Amino acid sequence: MAPDPDEDVPDWYQQVATRPIVSALTGRQIGRASHHAAEWATAFEDDDRHLDRMPTYVHYYPATGRISAEHELPRPGAESAAYRLDAHGSPGRLHLAMRDGTVRPVDEREAGPWLRRRKSLSTLPKDHWIDFVVCWSGVPGDRTVPVPPNTASDAYAGPFVPDPLSSLSLGQQLANSTGRGVRLSYGSQGTRSHDGRYTRTLFADAQGRHRAWALFRPDPEGPDLDRLAAVAGLSPGGGEVSDEMRAGTLRLVRALRLTFGHDVDDAPDFAELLRGVAAVDHMWRGDTDFDAAGPFTLDLLNRVVAAHPEAASGVDRAAVRRVLAAAADHWAAWPGDDLVGFVEVPAIEAAAQWMRGGDLEEEAVTALDLSGPHEMGEPERSRMFWARVKAEEILSAPGTNLDTRVPKVLHLPPGTRPNGYRGTLLDLLTRAFAAGRDATDPDVAAAYDLDESGVYATTGVRTTGGDGSGDGRDYTAERTPATVDLARFGTPSGMTDTPWADRKGPAPYLVRVTPDGNAPDVLELTFDGETYRVPIGEFLELLAHDTSLTGKELDVPVVLAFSAHDGDPGDLAERIAQRLGRTVWWTGFPADLSPPGAPGKPFLTLRTTPDGAEPDANAWQKARPAQATAPGDAPRPIQAPLARPAARPGPHPDDDDDDVSEAAARPAPTEHGTRGRDE
Structure with a gap:
């Protein structure tokens, strides 16, 4: 598989094992x-030697260790015509084993040329396709802020991709480099064998929701791309086609594929669809109000379709076809018309007005963690613009109650009138969307507000326990020691070992918090001298976005300790377990830290309850994530194509069956994964 020694290639090519x-x-x-x-x-x-005997796959649920029933794998051709490429991977990176024992992570820019020179790929028969046995092979690199510390963990929620029309995944790069169809995944994948039967596995997320396979085909290039540029009206036809015209045409083709599926190029009306989406692009670029908003995006297409009368009954493939036909007719009748002459898009217009006001750069520096405005380029401006559009849509949506939304998200006193705070909330939501948070959920938006306020900066604590160390959070108003010993705890009767003291690996993740004495579903979080009253839903999102926790494997449990005998710690433990996919140890007794002068590192001490119940060695209980009987789908980093109008025979990458078979009643055998390694 190595290139010829005399080829003019980087030295590392020769060192890949x-x-x-x-x-x-x-x-x-x-x-x-x-x-x-x-x-x-x-x-x-x-398992790899049996890859050609694995026509099916199962969903694997890492939080519970269960598996689903088998499903047919999607494929662009016969399974016998597949060429398998197996390596570790992470979003936007291929992790290659090197001969010196190290691992070299390469992004799509390096991976493409390396793959293009593989003789075992370039000499394949024409009808062969590629089975990319690499985790996260269908998504580009993660643009979340801050960047998650460990994308190989089962707790990793997946990447944020602000512009899928410009960011290439490894799978798309492989398709482009080889000119072949590729099967890939939007998550971690692996293989499994049981009783002589071999299947592929697709890892669900920590909440048990299903991830997906996909089929990619090569992007058009050369004369084919030039022809499409002429069809779209981006080039004059018969004349010279510039790189800018080709890049613009590629964006349109990718938008159609992400809307209709990878095989839309073969549709009889593909040329009409391309002319329609190009008409939207022409109107977008011709509108001076949007000069600084960046190129045509999938965000733009989705909103134009949803706002047009032809989609009034709902957005499906037929509705998109009607809207694109109307766009082509509109552009033909009124060439040079602005976008707002075709469709009403008030949120987009409001975002453009905000952008002209000059606030975009300041907000981008904060949201995207830039060193200054000089780092702002077109991708960053476009990212901020569409984040603002989403924020405008939330606050202008029917039924949005600013009287409750403003104080909840901004942590203002109850009853605060929203007058004067709408702009503040808009800015916060803009930054949250730009950073990669789904701020349509008020709990997520409120957790982001706490993040900006420094909730993670001053509440960290180190832990020890068993044979490892760890960390956690202390949200109480008490003075937090540098390290807490979780291998033991105190009771009125003396010291005893914690039930998790003999576990191997990292220490559990400690979460100390104070329940609100007046509201059972509210917690009090104290940091930097301020105390915030936080509903449980928001607290769950605060934990779910804590990178010091999400970077840990799911087998690292949480230890939940209330500092007062209020609220319902058992209920909160169950909800944390389900939201995070982790075991949660909890106790119904209030927990303090050992007083100064106690021997050894500080440890948790449990107090007698007000009604006289006294803790003993069995004071701790355990909550585990439950297996859903009908799991839903995990959010895709890149939108799924719209559903086809009717069922048809044969597997398709967008089809799925949520059935969890009897196999879900037992733990799965050992999984052989291809998850990436953070080097």
């Missing part, structure tokens, strides 16, 4: 893998 995948069924090579020898022998070789 790869090995053939040889079918146990036919004895023929069916692909190539990049894993170090020991890992290959123990975790990958046997």
